[in-house]
Amino acid sequence: MDTPVEHEATHVESTVDMDAVMQQMAEHKGCGTSGGNSKPSCGSSAGQGDMPPEIWEKVKNHPCYSEEAHHHYARMHVAVAPACNIQCNYCNRKYDCANESRPGVVSERLTPEQAAKKVVAVASTIPQMTVLGIAGPGDPLANPAKTFKTFELISQTAPDIKLCLSTNGLTLPDHIDEIAKYNVDHVTITINMVDPEVGAQIYPWIFYKHKRYTGVEAAKILSERQLQGLEMLTERGILCKINSVMIPGINDHHLVEVNKAVKSRGAFLHNIMPLISAPEHGTVFGLNGQRGPSAQELKALQDNCEGEMNMMRHCRQCRADAVGLLGEDRSAEFTTDKIMEMEVDYDLSTRQAYQAKVEEERQAKVAARQEELETLAGQTSDIKVLVAVATKGSGLINEHFGHAKEFQIYELSTAGAKFVGHRRVDLYCQGGFGDEDALETVIRAINDCHAVFVAKIGGCPKADLKAQGIDPVDAYAHEYIEKSAIAWFRDYLGKVASGEIVHVVHGDAEIRQGALISVA
Amino acid sequence: MAYKIVASQCTNCTACEAECPNEAISEGGGTFVIDPAKCTECIGHFDSPQCVAVCPVDDTCVLDPAHPRYRQAS
Secondary structure, eight states, rough: OOOOOOOOOOOOSSOHHHHHHHHHHHSSOOOOOOOSSOOOSOOOOOOOOTTHHHHHHHHHTTTOOOOTGGGGGGGEEEOOBBBOOEETTTOTTTTTTOSSTTOOOOOOOOHHHHHHHHHHHHHHOOEEEEEEEEEBSSSSSSSSHHHHHHHHHHHHHHSSSSSEEEESSGGGGHHHHHHHHTTTTTTEEEEEOOHHHHTTTTSSSSETTTTTEEEOOOOOHHHHHHHHHHHHHHHHHHHHEEEEEEEETTTTHHHHHHHHHHTTTTEEEEEEEEOOGGGGGOOOOOOTOOOOHHHHHHHHHHHHOOSSSEEOOOOOOTTOOOESSSSOOOOOGGHHHHHHHHHOOOHHHHHHHHHHHHHHHHHHHHHHHHHHHHHHTOOOOOOOOOEOOOOOBTTTTTOBEEEEEGGEEEEEETTTTEEEEEEEEESEETTTTOOOHHHHHHHHHHEEEEEEEEEEHHHHHHHHHHHHTTTTEEEETTBBOOOOOOOOHHHHHHHHHSSOOOOOOOOOOOOOOOOOOOOO | OEEEEEETOOOOOHHHHHHHHOOOOOEETEEEOOOOTTTOOOTOOOOSSSHHHHHHSSSSSSEEETTTOOOOOO
16 A cells, blocks of 8 residues: 655645746656557557547546556545445455555545545645546445535536546446536446356455345346446447456456457456455455466456557556555645645646646657657567666656666567556665665566666666676666667667677566555 | 444445435444434345445344344334
């Protein structure tokens, strides 16, 4: 679970020190970034990619849907919806839910009024906050009065903020009109199966129309309602993302079928996430030893599903009360006690000025990538390699190897640099002293990579990485990720061609369990 | 018997409060409690007690032997 980081709040006044704001933004922990010039690997690349213009317009600044936007824009979740109407084997409400944005995990429950105040307070403090989501900790549509009251209050005071909803879908068909009424144009439905026999292994029961259903019967009702809700939303032009939890041996192969089913019903993005499962979560899967997928298994499935549909690869499975850019959490700055004391002046023009500046920076990054990509033009090679990148955000290689809490993973080919995921690692460098076991942890997490790009790296880890066949690259410190990765890859291909090095395929890597933890 | 909520098991998820047909459930003392005077065990309303059916933690909404079994008025 996330803890706060040390950022100073930017107090929004009538005039804004833009440099200070940009500096603040650069200090924020970002996460995934844009894909190559080929198909956007999730939601959207830095450019429009192959999305219809109306969808691109809706998602381009959405940190949860655009792999690149969440370098620049922040989201928050408000925990107004504690009740749930289904039971999942990867969730135990008594110990808080471990999966699916760790939605059961919240510090405090909010009333709609408290939530609305919190949203305005956060949006006034963090100008890049553009998205408000309700994701639990239960199911938002099992708490419709609280959920829609919250949306109503926010749309009155902060009309520029995009509203989102994340649901298991059981009661979704009953709430389509309200979702449309409050202009909620992004809905996420968690669909883990379209076959009730598979569903019965994931969902022990549902509560539907005043009755508890179990087994295949429960899964059948749930699946029908989910798909019906999806169809009704897409008919109304409301964007739908599908979340699926990949559970090896239960639904891993089946998710290809799920992907087809949701694609044919108009979902615009599919987010396949690894199961989070540990005995201490107290979940059925945690206790019965059900394992999560390896990095290679997850990527293979995502690649397999990536046909005509965009796959999302940057999901951090964050908490239901997360605040900030993805991969960071500033929720402790905005506890109920603190927000109730805050005097908030919602200044739309300051927010717009900030966001215009962000757009300029994004364009510069896209231009740099395009320029570098042209140097690969005409080259063809079957070689594809993965590289890891240490970044604090803004699309730059700007993190010290030892300070990285996670690495972003890019797949490099002559088609360009494509973001394919992220790997969480524990802090390797604490207090300046490297720890051998921690370094081994990092190596296990990026073992499938040929290089790791960092702003800086010490001598010892450098040697150890080289011994593992991972090239530590600090020559591109503080430069754009994709531009640098493409330049490195061009060089790599050149060395392979000249016989200076031999290209070898790397093995699998481990997915570390749990949400990203920021340490103050 | 009326139902009662085992406080040590309750996760405060509020699900039962919304489902109770008698508005017998409210927040009290940090978790949720059932007013035995209002609880009808859902007899006459539903086939099964709603708090039991919706509760995410097994054996949390249980019959309270301290109160007599509810009988539907005839």
